[in-house]
Amino acid sequence: DRNERPAYNRGERTERPSYGDRNERPAYNRGDDRNERPSSGDRNERPSYNRGERTERPSYGDRNERPSYNRGERTERPSSGDRNERPSYNRGERTERPSYGDRPARQGDPRQASRTDRPARSFDDRPKRSFEERPARSYDDRPKRSFEERPARSSDDRPKRSFDDRPKRSFDDRGTSDASRGSDYYPKRDAGSYTPQDDVVLERLEADAIQAADVEGVTFESLGLGGNIVRALAELGAASPFPIQAATIPDVIAGRDVLGRGRTGSGKTIAFGAPLVEKLMENGGGKNRKPGRKPRALILAPTRELALQIDRTVQPIARAVGLFTTQIYGGVPQGRQVGALQRGVDIIVGTPGRIEDLIEQGRLDLSQVTVTVLDEADHMCDLGFLEPVQRILRRTSPDGQKLLFSATLDKGVAALVNEFLPNPSVHEVAGEDQASSTIDHRVLVVEHKGKDRLIEELVNRTEKTLVFARTRAYAERLAEQLGMAGIPAVSLHGDLNQARRTRNLEKLTSGRVNVLVATDVAARGIHVDDITLVVQADAPDEYKTYLHRAGRTGRAGKIGRVVTIIPKARRRRMTEMLDRAEIEAAFDDAAPGDQLVEDIATA
Incomplete structure (x- = not known):
């Protein structure tokens, strides 16, 4: 109860009235001569508060009854519905303008094509002549000939060139590589001095x-x-x-x-x-x-x-x-x-x-x-x-x-x-050639749509297999695809950290998986015992890469096999690569389910 609270040395405190009724509230030193303030409910009854006597403001319902407010007497403005009845507003009397359809042509109008009032020109009196009346020209009597009667142009009249005596050769005489290409431009290399490996050292x-x-x-x-x-x-x-x-x-x-x-x-x-x-x-x-x-x-x-x-x-x-x-x-x-x-x-x-x-x-x-x-x-x-x-x-x-x-x-x-x-x-x-090697090389020409299925059939075996892919993404996808087909496989490529690369390689070495899908990072230095099959899902771009990939099998005199899968369009390029590496390989057309694929997998 605030009324019973002591004043705390503030002196005797007067009783504070309640605020329930504002009309009973004292003026608090504002003077007692304050006029009673009307309620705001009726604005017309509100006093002007020293603004002077205010005139009654008309409503805006009818604009014609609104006063001009010192603008002077305003004339009645016609509506814009009928423009003909609109006054000229100090433009003077305006004549009625005819429409363009009934407008008569004026004489001497510069826009008229048939003017008669223009001055005479020097060539107006010149008589017009037809094409037949032109003077004769020197080539008019030359007989006309059709395109079919035109004689064939002979090369005998042109001056002699330095390469005219060079013997021509047909496209069929051209070999498949520079080493076997017979040409007057590029003489053949001596077979004894040419080394396919290009060992310049x-x-x-x-x-x-x-x-x-x-x-x-x-x-x-x-x-x-x-x-x-x-x-x-x-x-x-x-x-x-x-x-x-x-x-x-x-x-x-x-x-x-x-x-x-x-x-x-x-x-x-x-x-x-x-x-x-x-x-x-x-x-x-x-x-x-x-x-x-x-x-x-x-x-x-x-x-x-x-x-x-x-x-x-x-x-x-x-x-x-x-x-x-x-x-x-x-x-x-x-x-x-x-x-x-x-x-x-x-x-x-x-x-x-x-x-x-x-x-x-x-x-x-x-x-x-x-x-x-x-x-x-x-x-x-x-x-x-x-x-x-x-x-x-x-x-x-x-x-x-x-x-x-x-x-x-x-x-x-x-x-x-x-x-x-x-x-x-x-x-x-010496003697490191295919005759003394223990590796069998094969090339399978397949359709692109059956490539992945054919790889599954090749690697579905109990012995260790190494599959080479060109890109990291394809190596990872192929490893996942083989896993979904029930063939345990791991990948090895540059996107893996060193711990995972070592772990995946150890899985193949220990025999927990039999298939490793890798990029060329595994083409050199990877030694895993008993890899009997190398599958090149993507053919290499150069012969040295082929040699190193193939070297992952048949190591230390053991027997191995290398199978390269290519499309038909790459057959010629693959032939040139094998010739450069001094390797002979059989080319076979293959498809998933062929007996040849099963024989390679189980050999």
Whole structure:
């Protein structure tokens, strides 16, 4: 109850009236002479509040009754319905304008075509003449001839040209490739000097070709390898050396630069890995190991998969003599790699991109590297790693040993050979042709609509199969399609992170799945035992890619088969590619459900 609340030293408080009745409220020092304010319900009864006496304002219902408000007397304005009755408003008296239809033509009107009042002109009196009255011209008497009577134009009258005596050839005489094309423009190459692989390095340097018969009875001990290394090789399944190994191991141990060419699956990894470890053992091996020691050997590979594959072969050999290896490649955090370098390693296996990154960060020093290996050098050049590889090699010891191995030694490798291998020992394996190979090649010509179904029938088998696709999207879609068809399959391509790529490859290696669908990232360096069939869902664009894809099967003398699926329009191009790779393959028309497809799958 506010009325009973004390004043709190504000003095005696008067009773505050309630606000229920506003008329009883006091004026609060406004004076008592305030006029009673009328309610707002009736505006006509409201006083003017010192504005003077206000006249009654008429309503606006009738505009004619509205006063003029000092505008003067206004004349009555006619309605606009009848324009003829509208006054002229100070324009003067206006005559009635006739319509244009009844308007008479005026004489001398410049718009009239038949004017008679214009002045005479000089040519008005000139008589008009017809076409027949024109004067005769020189060509009027020339007889007219039709197009059919026109004589054929002869080339005998034109001046003689330099190429007129060149013999003409028909289109049928033209070969399918430059190597077999008979032409006066391009003379045929000598069969003895032309090499389909375009090994320009081997054309300049004489290669020592080693036959398979030359290594009969040769052992790793006789090549100069120590006992621990020989036992490690035996555990890896290498009981005796392959031809490329027997040819290169003595030169590597002797300290010479080596340039080796051998097809994929010929044993190049052991050919440089085993003598590399032997060289480091001769230079002190694992004695006096200190934390943070700098690496003394470097192995460069074009892809992460190949780097891991090389490390799986070299690491057991190095551990057998107390040496340590590490892998350096992109696509993963560099913390583990930097930690391994800080602890100290002897051999580095990696890709050029990440290695150069660590060099620029100051975390990797290659000044003490005495042995450098370039594996698949041609592929590194194709991927654009030529300049990074050159910068890396310049950071190694100037007197260091250089080993270069590749399936082909083409023009991309020539720059590296000219700068870093001035006098190499060149080796190649002789007799590596289809006659001595254990791989059967086939080409199936199919319709596009039945391609995926035919692939399902080819890979529906119990043995391991590798399928190559051109794009990552097609590889992923094909793997999903095979899985939906009840055929367990995994994919391998560049869009996958390194952990998933390693996991999918391990599934194929362990046998949990039998089909791997991959892009060309798996064409080099992927070694999986017992791959008996390679299916090329998309044909490669060049012969070198074909050779590396085919090298995933038939490794180490085992039997394999390569099946390439092409449309009819690609038949000629496929023939040229096989000729360039020196491979003979049977072309067969196939469709899903054919007996030929079943025979290939179950062979």
